[in-house]
Amino acid sequence: MDLQLTEEQQMIQEMVRDFAQKEIAPVATHYDEVGEFPLPIIRKMGTMGLMGIETPEEYEGAGMDTLSYVLAMEEVAKADVATSTIMSVNNSLFNYGLLHFGTEAQKRKYLADVASGRKIGAYSLTEPMSGSDAGTMRSRAVLSDDGSYYTINGRKSWVTGGPVADYIVLFTVTDPNAKPKHRGVSAFIIDTDRPGFERGKVEPKLGIRASATSEILFDNYKVSVENMIGKPGQGFKIAMTVLDAGRIGIASQALGVAEAAYAAAIEWARQREAFGKKIGQFEGIMWKIADMKTRIEASRLLIYQAALGKEASKTTGARFTTEAAMAKLFASETAMFCTHQTIQIHGGMGYSKEMPLERYFRDAKITEIYEGTSEIQRLVIARNELKLR
Numbered sequence: 001m002d003l004q005l006t007e008e009q010q011m012i013q014e015m016v017r018d019f020a021q022k023e024i025a026p027v028a029t030h031y032d033e034v035g036e037f038p039l040p041i042i043r044k045m046g047t048m049g050l051m052g053i054e055t056p057e058e059y060e061g062a063g064m065d066t067l068s069y070v071l072a073m074e075e076v077a078k079a080d081v082a083t084s085t086i087m088s089v090n091n092s093l094f095n096y097g098l099l100h101f102g103t104e105a106q107k108r109k110y111l112a113d114v115a116s117g118r119k120i121g122a123y124s125l126t127e128p129m130s131g132s133d134a135g136t137m138r139s140r141a142v143l144s145d146d147g148s149y150y151t152i153n154g155r156k157s158w159v160t161g162g163p164v165a166d167y168i169v170l171f172t173v174t175d176p177n178a179k180p181k182h183r184g185v186s187a188f189i190i191d192t193d194r195p196g197f198e199r200g201k202v203e204p205k206l207g208i209r210a211s212a213t214s215e216i217l218f219d220n221y222k223v224s225v226e227n228m229i230g231k232p233g234q235g236f237k238i239a240m241t242v243l244d245a246g247r248i249g250i251a252s253q254a255l256g257v258a259e260a261a262y263a264a265a266i267e268w269a270r271q272r273e274a275f276g277k278k279i280g281q282f283e284g285i286m287w288k289i290a291d292m293k294t295r296i297e298a299s300r301l302l303i304y305q306a307a308l309g310k311e312a313s314k315t316t317g318a319r320f321t322t323e324a325a326m327a328k329l330f331a332s333e334t335a336m337f338c339t340h341q342t343i344q345i346h347g348g349m350g351y352s353k354e355m356p357l358e359r360y361f362r363d364a365k366i367t368e369i370y371e372g373t374s375e376i377q378r379l380v381i382a383r384n385e386l387k388l389r
């Protein structure tokens with residue numbers, strides 16, 4: 001594995017670090033407190049190419065590689081995890097699916113808008129009664145008699161960007177009799193401006209409060225067959241393929257917030273004194289620092305490995321499912337570990353809203369849950385290793 005960053009990768013890393021620290025970090029606490037979607041920041045990131053890092057230039061993306069995407073995600077997450085969530089959903093869950101499974105017309109009409117940041121994209125798989133077991137969804141799309149459109153009814157939940165999204169990649173059942181049931185799921189591009197689409201309850205969340213998560217509702221929403229992504233019944237596989245890419249983004253944001261917490265821990269341990277010494281001179285603190293650093297660097301290696309796997313897949317078509325799941329699993333648990341330990345090292349100050357550490361801790365938790373819980377990542381890894389089914 002070649003770990004030497006190219007000039008282009010170093011350039012995007014520095015550019016995003018500079019932007020994130022100057023323009024995102026100072027307002028992150030405000031957006032967290034008010035729970036407002038940071039639209040001006042997202043628009044600006046769009047003009048910088050950050051909403052379509054791997055999308056080819058012909059569709060108004062930056063045309064860069066997966067490692068560049070990972071590096072950029074990490075830098076944004078160091079400043080604010082919620083903003084990196086929005087970036088991840090648009091880059092991975094929306095753009096990647098459309099790029100790989102969309103028609104040329106769909107790419108021209110929808111991908112360019114989202115990759116340039118003019119429009120906000122979202123991804124909708126989960127339903128109130130269908131989370132980890134994603135194949136059990138109840139929403140339905142019924143084909144019209146003349147075969148020209150589908151009518152969609154149902155309720156989807158936990159849609160990142162749901163309150164503001166312009167376009168949504170939606171997974172719903174077109175064949176309820178399919179066996180196994182996941183082969184009855186199809187994917188569509190939804191234009192939220194059309195009748196029959198409604199935004200539902202906004203979720204009051206523990207963390208990533210600025211990323212705006214809501215239910216979305218379909219009441220006899222009509223969508224042209226031209227908006228189907230892939231073929232009828234191919235939706236579940238598209239959803240899974242896209243999540244493989246998405247999980248690398250989530251791993252990168254987990255790494256970013258772990259590093260932000262770690263940097264604060266180092267600074268505090270070097271300055272704070274107790275019992276006549278810097279607290280970093282106590283073994284109890286040293287062990288925490290050592291464990292944090294080791295887990296952070298191990299996460300980075302797993303993420304780079306997954307990113308290289310995804311990059312290679314562009315030419316070989318080989319899957320990188322296990323690599324992505326391992327990176328997400330380890331990095332998200334590292335983010336929880338580091339944000340937890342950093343608060344412990346800071347004591348009362350870590351618990352105070354005067355520092356961003358409690359936000360890091362609240363934000364880190366979601367990385368163990370969305371785009372597949374840690375339990376689902378373990379299941380994916382183990383199944384792929386055991387090959388029993």
Ligand code: CAA
Pocket residue numbers: 089123125126131132133134135158159160182183236237240241243244319321369370371372373376379380
């Ligand atoms: N790539 C391509 N195809 C895949 C695949 C992958 N990674 N994983 C599975 N498949 C295919 C299988 O080959 C199989 O295909 P066939 O029809 O040819 O047999 C089919 O998909 C079904 O696979 P499984 O039998 O393994 O399916 P399962 O029902 O046992 O479920 C699962 C597998 C891994 C548990 C899956 O349901 C899963 O990942 N669940 C978690 C869902 C999730 O991550 N949800 C988060 C939603 S997004 C979000 O968080 C919101 C947001 O906005 C950020």
